[in-house]
Amino acid sequence: MKLSKFGEKFTASTGIVELMDDLGTALNENPDMIFMGGGNPGRIPEAETIFKQRLEAVLADPDQLHSLMGIYQSPQGDRQFRQQIASLLKKQFGWDLHAGNIAVSNGSQSAFFILYNMLAGDMPNGGQRSIHLPLAPEYIGYGDIGLTSDFFTATKPEIELLDDNQFKYHIDFSGLEVSEQSTAALCVSRPTNPTGNVLTDDEIEHLDEIACRADIPLIIDGAYGLPFPGILFNQARPHWNSNTILVLSLSKLGLPGVRTGIIVAREEIVQAYSNANTVVSLACGNLGPTIARELFRSGDILSLSRELVGPFYQQRATRAVKLFRAALGDVPYRIHRPEGAIFLWLWFDGLPITSQTLYERLKSRGVLVVPGHNFFPGMKSDWRHQQECIRVSYAQDDKIVEQGIKIIAQEVIKAYESGDN
Numbered sequence: 541m542k543l544s545k546f547g548e549k550f551t552a553s554t555g556i557v558e559l560m561d562d563l564g565t566a567l568n569e570n571p572d573m574i575f576m577g578g579g580n581p582g583r584i585p586e587a588e589t590i591f592k593q594r595l596e597a598v599l600a601d602p603d604q605l606h607s608l609m610g611i612y613q614s615p616q617g618d619r620q621f622r623q624q625i626a627s628l629l630k631k632q633f634g635w636d637l638h639a640g641n642i643a644v645s646n647g648s649q650s651a652f653f654i655l656y657n658m659l660a661g662d663m664p665n666g667g668q669r670s671i672h673l674p675l676a677p678e679y680i681g682y683g684d685i686g687l688t689s690d691f692f693t694a695t696k697p698e699i700e701l702l703d704d705n706q707f708k709y710h711i712d713f714s715g716l717e718v719s720e721q722s723t724a725a726l727c728v729s730r731p732t733n734p735t736g737n738v739l740t741d742d743e744i745e746h747l748d749e750i751a752c753r754a755d756i757p758l759i760i761d762g763a764y765g766l767p768f769p770g771i772l773f774n775q776a777r778p779h780w781n782s783n784t785i786l787v788l789s790l791s792k793l794g795l796p797g798v799r800t801g802i803i804v805a806r807e808e809i810v811q812a813y814s815n816a817n818t819v820v821s822l823a824c825g826n827l828g829p830t831i832a833r834e835l836f837r838s839g840d841i842l843s844l845s846r847e848l849v850g851p852f853y854q855q856r857a858t859r860a861v862k863l864f865r866a867a868l869g870d871v872p873y874r875i876h877r878p879e880g881a882i883f884l885w886l887w888f889d890g891l892p893i894t895s896q897t898l899y900e901r902l903k904s905r906g907v908l909v910v911p912g913h914n915f916f917p918g919m920k921s922d923w924r925h926q927q928e929c930i931r932v933s934y935a936q937d938d939k940i941v942e943q944g945i946k947i948i949a950q951e952v953i954k955a956y957e958s959g960d961n
Contacts, residue, residue, distance in 0.1 A: 548550030549684070574944040575936065577908040581882065582935035584852050587794045587844060608686060608830045612823040616814040617644025621829040624836040632767065632842065635780050637845060640807045642813055644824045646788040647802035648763055653685050655740045655785065655803070656758065656815045656924050660724035661688040669724035670918070671759075674747060675711045677885075677915035677929070679733040679761065692918030693723070705865065707874045707887065709737055713746060714899070724827045725785075729761035731772060734915050734931035736857070738765075738772055738879040744779045752783050757809070763789040764881040769844030772880040773854045782806045790828050792882065793841075793849060800828025853882055860884055860934035863942055867949035869955055885912075893955045894927045901955075903911055907947045915946070 543551060598604045616622070622642035623943070630637045645651035673682070673694040682692065695716045697709035709732075718726065726747055739747075744760075751758040764771045766778035769792040780786050786804040803813060817824075835841040850932045857878040866873060876885040891898070893918045895911035902909055912929030913921070932948065934941050 546687070549687075552684075572906065574940055574947070576838065576933045576941065576944045576948075577910045577931070578933065579791070579882065580933070580935060581792050582856065582937075583796050584794055584848055586848050590835075590840075590844065591795065591831055592630065594834060597834075598830055604830065608826050609818055611826075611827055613644075613829075614814070615821060615823055616810065617642070617824045618826070618829050618833075621833050621836070623802075624833060628836050628841070629767070629780075629804065629837055632839075633728065633778055633780070635804075636782075637804065641804060641810060643757040643805075643810045643817070644829060645801035645803060645817065646821050646825050647799035648761070648787050649681055649685075650799075650821065651787055651801040651803055651813075651904040652682065652761075654813055654820060655787070656682075656691070656725075656727075657687050658812060658816055659757070660691060661686060669722055672716075672718060672723050672726050673918050674709030674716055674726055674728055675709060675732065675737070675739070676917075676919050677732075677734055677912065677926075678710075678727075678917060679729050680910065680914045682727075683914065694786060694916065696919065701874070702877060705874050706877045708877045709735060711743055711747075711775045713737070716750065718750055718754045718756070720756065723756055725752060725757045725759050726751050727759040727761065729763065730765045730776075733761075733764065733881055734883050734910070734912075735753035735876040735885040736878045736881040736883055737876060738774055738776055741777050741779075742924070748779070748781070748783065757783055757785050757805075759785045759787065761787050763787070764792050768841050768845040769793045770842075770850045771853050771882065772881050773857065780804055785809060790832055795828060795831065798828035798831065799825060800832070808910065853880075856882075856934045856938075857884070859938065860932075860941060860945065863945045864949070867945050868952065869949075871949075871952055873952070882933055884932045884934060886930050887925070888930075888952055888956075889928060891928045891952075891955060892959050895930055896927075898930060898951060898955065901951050902948060905947050905951065907944045909948065923934065925935070 598608055619639055622639040623640050626637040626639055629635050656671055660671045662668055670691055670693045673692060675697055676694040695712055698712045700708045700710060702708060748758050760779060766776060771792060779902060788802040790798060790800040851881040861875055861878060874887045878884060897911050899909055899911040910931040913926045916926050
């Protein structure tokens with residue numbers, strides 16, 4: 541088979557491809573595998589009951605059932621759903637929004653593919669612009685999404701060492717270089733995937749000021765964050781203005797299978813996205829908006845996030861940290877302070893093996909994690925720290941997580957004791 545440059549790039553094995561292959565293996569081929577790698581949300585029975593009741597109501601109504609399965613929606617998404625989102629956000633946060641500021645995507649990953657390549661890459665004037673990530677490490681799914689080379693740049697973080705074997709990344713604003721000529725946009729995830737870091741309100745405001753001065757958008761990936769699903773363990777304010785592109789998702793509420801992302805942006809960006817989405821996807825899926833429409837109309841999506849989803853993961857994060865502390869003992873480890881999302885980010889200072897080797901050893905023992913080097917798009921690979929970290933999900937059942945943590949600790953301790961290279 542002869543492949544184009546596009547084909548070679550997007551058929552190659554990458555971090556995100558490996559991650560999703562592992563997911564398929566765990567679900568279909570080896571259900572006994574302890575899956576602590578991917579972003580699958582945990583099962584929250586109360587949330588599942590709400591989704592089930594909503595779906596049953598749709599199935600019982602012939603008109604709603606036809607709307608679900610029998611028609612194409614606009615590539616921008618169902619107008620009623622978009623209006624309900626805009627009305628809720630305007631009412632709750634005072635944002636100047638209407639349906640024209642909202643677009644629906646077939647999952648946030650596809651939204652980022654269009655948005656990033658719409659803004660960055662080869663430019664009509666012959667130049668090239670990149671997406672800048674102000675706080676590495678960042679989401680593994682960004683890394684190979686660009687259509688051109690050198691698509692990302694990133695700023696190396698400052699590291700604050702904390703008590704209790706914890707640490708925290710901070711944006712190094714003194715090292716953050718942004719140019720209107722070469723930078724297409726700033727992008728941060730909040731909470732940060734993979735670390736669970738929640739950028740402070742002041743950090744977000746500072747990034748917004750930098751983006752506005754450079755006349756470029758600030759993109760906030762809120763897949764785990766505000767205003768929903770609200771998986772944050774500290775206080776923070778949702779942020780949006782006309783220079784912000786806020787990308788949200790229904791996945792971490794407990795609906796990853798419906799593949800529904802939501803874009804909140806000024807109208808010209810939404811219209812451009814919609815035109816591109818017509819070519820790529822033709823239309824948006826109906827299932828996610830159909831299930832969630834009533835949650836937005838009533839505002840229950842916010843209470844669901846605050847009262848069920850956020851507390852569920854905070855309890856699991858606390859327990860997972862406690863288990864790692866007990867299992868790792870005197871190993872030189874640190875855990876990024878868990879402030880949100882559904883992962884722990886572990887740093888093994890001076891780890892004698894690479895994160896990829898640790899991943900492979902754990903996989904051979906039936907435990908799947910994600911090696912840390914995959915989370916540094918836009919950064920040179922000579923920083924050893926990238927090879928000393930792993931991302932571990934604590935979303936699965938308590939007994940499974942406890943078993944997985946014991947095996948992770950055993951392999952890490954073994955690596956230090958043997959001094960393997």
